[in-house]
Amino acid sequence: MTVFISPLIPVVIAVAALVIAVIKDYRIGTLIVVILAFTNVGGQQIFEAYHVFLLIIMLTAFSLTLAVLRGSVAVQGIKEFNILLAIFGTWSFLSGVIAIDHELWFGMIEYMIRAFLVLYLVYNSFSKGEEIFRLFKIIVFSMFLSSIISFFAMIGSLSLSVETLLSLFSTRFAGTIVDPNFYAMTIAGIIPLAFVLITEEKRIALKAFWIISVFFLMLTIVFSQSRTGIIAISIIFIYSLYNLMRKKRVEILFFIIPIIVILILIPPAFWFRMSVFVESLSSGARADTSVVHRLLLLRSALDVFLKNPIFGVGLGNFEAIAGRYTIDPMVCHNTYLEIASNLGLLGTVPFVLLLYRGFMLPKHSMQNPNVRELSWAVRTGLLGMYVAILFLSVPFKLDLWILLSIAAILGRKISSEKSP
Numbered sequence: 001m002t003v004f005i006s007p008l009i010p011v012v013i014a015v016a017a018l019v020i021a022v023i024k025d026y027r028i029g030t031l032i033v034v035i036l037a038f039t040n041v042g043g044q045q046i047f048e049a050y051h052v053f054l055l056i057i058m059l060t061a062f063s064l065t066l067a068v069l070r071g072s073v074a075v076q077g078i079k080e081f082n083i084l085l086a087i088f089g090t091w092s093f094l095s096g097v098i099a100i101d102h103e104l105w106f107g108m109i110e111y112m113i114r115a116f117l118v119l120y121l122v123y124n125s126f127s128k129g130e131e132i133f134r135l136f137k138i139i140v141f142s143m144f145l146s147s148i149i150s151f152f153a154m155i156g157s158l159s160l161s162v163e164t165l166l167s168l169f170s171t172r173f174a175g176t177i178v179d180p181n182f183y184a185m186t187i188a189g190i191i192p193l194a195f196v197l198i199t200e201e202k203r204i205a206l207k208a209f210w211i212i213s214v215f216f217l218m219l220t221i222v223f224s225q226s227r228t229g230i231i232a233i234s235i236i237f238i239y240s241l242y243n244l245m246r247k248k249r250v251e252i253l254f255f256i257i258p259i260i261v262i263l264i265l266i267p268p269a270f271w272f273r274m275s276v277f278v279e280s281l282s283s284g285a286r287a288d289t290s291v292v293h294r295l296l297l298l299r300s301a302l303d304v305f306l307k308n309p310i311f312g313v314g315l316g317n318f319e320a321i322a323g324r325y326t327i328d329p330m331v332c333h334n335t336y337l338e339i340a341s342n343l344g345l346l347g348t349v350p351f352v353l354l355l356y357r358g359f360m361l362p363k364h365s366m367q368n369p370n371v372r373e374l375s376w377a378v379r380t381g382l383l384g385m386y387v388a389i390l391f392l393s394v395p396f397k398l399d400l401w402i403l404l405s406i407a408a409i410l411g412r413k414i415s416s417e418k419s420p
Helices: 008-024 026-039 047-070 079-097 102-123 129-156 162-169 180-200 204-224 227-247 252-265 268-282 289-307 318-324 335-367 372-388 398-413
Strands: none
Touching (some): 008 047, 026 047, 026 102, 026 129, 026 398, 047 102, 079 335, 102 398, 129 180, 129 372, 129 398, 180 204, 180 227, 204 227, 227 372, 289 318, 318 335, 335 398, 372 398
């Protein structure tokens, strides 16, 4: 008699064990959420994975609620964020009254709620410098692992010849995130985190591993051919070099060497794309159709904002009326203008203040030498993302909100403790 064992049984057992673990300790669920958010395994483009991701968030929130009811933990708000989030969230909900397309409005509301939940889950899950340092390790390792698996999968799909390997420079790499620009934005945000792992790690083997990780992740920005990513990482380097040179620290070499390597390896095709991009902005000569279209969308979003400066046209609804300006309506590829056109000043002011306060909060803990590097990394990572969203419409991208939460932890919870 042959006994058939379904291959789903181990999966069911593993999932059940994971559910039990998350219910027992909500912080396990938060770590899973962070990993999925940065690697985008539960990303916006894949319907099934996205809804599984929502289930994990809900399960983690349920576990946190149980912990609160048991009296083992007290939910904490973020003083600098609470009122701003309340204003922004309330108007986002109410903007449905003036929205033309309620399906777009509801979809963005769902993304907003998800971002708010993740923000507070992370904030209530970690409170010590050593926990943040460990979180940095998990984030960087997750991105490195997911990227290297995707990279070798891409190479494996090519035949091993000089021509096909050279085609890597014409294939835009996006890791597990699907969109190369989204991927480059995420990498720009975590490079400073990886840099801190290099400088703070005491064990030689691990230090070497983080150096390799940084080099590889930097190379993937080259392969992504993302102008957004290159601009964001360039601003990060300028900001970082200024701060490190001012302090005359030897760690500056960890930033200079990757820059030199990246400049050497960037293919001519990318510089051609950048030159066309610059010329499209300045004179329109050799106009890049993508750039021209984006400029049209930006002007359209600005026009919509100027016509509806207070209330906007409803969350997510710029896309609904963009057809009046262009034959290919889509988001305007600028988060700030996207929010301005959708929610007017009622939404833009609290949103921009939220980003500003997120950037300033870690400054409070930079006076503490034990967590100064962690604070610098989060501020620098946020700066890179703030630059990237000048070219992308991603107001609720989860890695951005996770960094905001970490910034709040460093600025509000951590005062005087020992180095990780």
